[in-house]
Amino acid sequence: MRALASFYDGLKGTVWVAERNGAVVGMIAAIPLPEDTWEICQVYVHPSLHGSGLGHELLDIAEHHARSAARFSLWTDTRFERAHRFYEKRSYIRSGPIRALNDISNSLEFHYEKPRDGIAVLDIAAAESAIPRLSYLLIECVAEGAGVSFLPPLAPERARDFWKATARDVAARRKILLAGWVDGVLAGTVTLSIATPENQPHRAEVAKLLVDPAFRRHGLARRLMARLEQEALNAGRPLLMLDTRAGDRAEALYRSMGWHELGLVPGHAAAKDGTFEDTFFFWKRVDQT
Ligand SMILES: CC(C)(COP(=O)(O)OP(=O)(O)OC[C@H]1O[C@@H](n2cnc3c(N)ncnc32)[C@H](O)[C@@H]1OP(=O)(O)O)[C@@H](O)C(=O)NCCC(=O)NCCS
Numbered sequence: 394m395r396a397l398a399s400f401y402d403g404l405k406g407t408v409w410v411a412e413r414n415g416a417v418v419g420m421i422a423a424i425p426l427p428e429d430t431w432e433i434c435q436v437y438v439h440p441s442l443h444g445s446g447l448g449h450e451l452l453d454i455a456e457h458h459a460r461s462a463a464r465f466s467l468w469t470d471t472r473f474e475r476a477h478r479f480y481e482k483r484s485y486i487r488s489g490p491i492r493a494l495n496d497i498s499n500s501l502e503f504h505y506e507k508p509r510d511g512i513a514v515l516d517i518a519a520a521e522s523a524i525p526r527l528s529y530l531l532i533e534c535v536a537e538g539a540g541v542s543f544l545p546p547l548a549p550e551r552a553r554d555f556w557k558a559t560a561r562d563v564a565a566r567r568k569i570l571l572a573g574w575v576d577g578v579l580a581g582t583v584t585l586s587i588a589t590p591e592n593q594p595h596r597a598e599v600a601k602l603l604v605d606p607a608f609r610r611h612g613l614a615r616r617l618m619a620r621l622e623q624e625a626l627n628a629g630r631p632l633l634m635l636d637t638r639a640g641d642r643a644e645a646l647y648r649s650m651g652w653h654e655l656g657l658v659p660g661h662a663a664a665k666d667g668t669f670e671d672t673f674f675f676w677k678r679v680d681q682t
Pocket residue numbers: 534539540541601602603604605608609610611612613614615616636637638641642643645646649
């Protein structure tokens with residue numbers, strides 16, 4: 394703490410401070426780690442400026458500095474719940490075990506990380522920490538009228554409850570949950586439900602393919618689906634099914650990825666104006682090319 398600049402210099406990293414009226418009111422540092430990863434550390438903002446956006450500004454600077462990184466990583470005290478919400482809002486997810494520090498307060502720390510661009514399969518801890526971003530994706534997609542089980546407006550608590558239940562299903566191995574990042578933002582998700590009857594152990598259902606409206610047409614949905622099909626195969630579920638509202642953007646995606654149309658059910662799902670819309674059902678064997 395007495396020689397921060399030279400300390401971070403020795404690690405080939407950088408430390409920044411924020412000043413207001415000549416006083417230091419915030420700081421952040423970033424150091425390169427092996428395997429194209431940068432660790433973000435020393436994230437502190439003076440309590441008088443909590444909620445002012447300074448934390449976001451500092452993190453923007455550090456992430457921009459490390460923009461060549463494939464992955465960002467950080468450790469945060471298990472008791473700093475406000476910090477956890479902040480990192481989760483910034484698309485970081487929990488990963489790996491808690492570490493114990495032999496410091497004066499016997500700190501226990503969570504590890505958070507995120508890829509710059511990529512897809513990850515989420516375990517229960519990762520799924521729980523992704524709830525703020527996943528809820529945002531669901532609320533936005535429902536608001537624009539997507540046919541994904543809910544009708545608008547979707548209240549934040551209902552979105553959160555939905556993803557909490559999904560996280561429990563992940564823990565119970567009833568669902569496989571994927572998230573995708575674009576430029577460090579958790580911008581897409583898709584779920585595979587593997588809770589099938591005992592006479593269909595080779596089958597699974599795809600649901601909740603959602604991409605943040607700000608990150609559309611970057612190929613994220615296509616990458617999520619390709620990875621999901623691979624994960625289904627790895628899980629011994631080569632026969633997949635899904636449904637999608639007739640005429641939706643997703644319909645073209647599924648057709649272009651080799652999904653077979655099973656048929657159309659007229660008036661299958663309600664729209665927000667009270668009418669009922671048609672739904673296409675599709676299937677695909679992912680062990681056959
Ligand atoms: C459908 C959705 C997931 C597509 O996400 P995306 O990341 O923009 O999709 P991609 O960039 O990977 O595009 C994949 C394909 O989808 C189709 N597609 C996507 N957006 C489209 C659009 N606006 N118009 C026509 N086709 C479109 C195209 O076939 C595209 O392939 P191409 O780029 O080679 O033409 C996204 O629009 C979304 O989240 N919609 C709301 C939720 C929803 O409806 N989910 C599907 C539930 S079944």
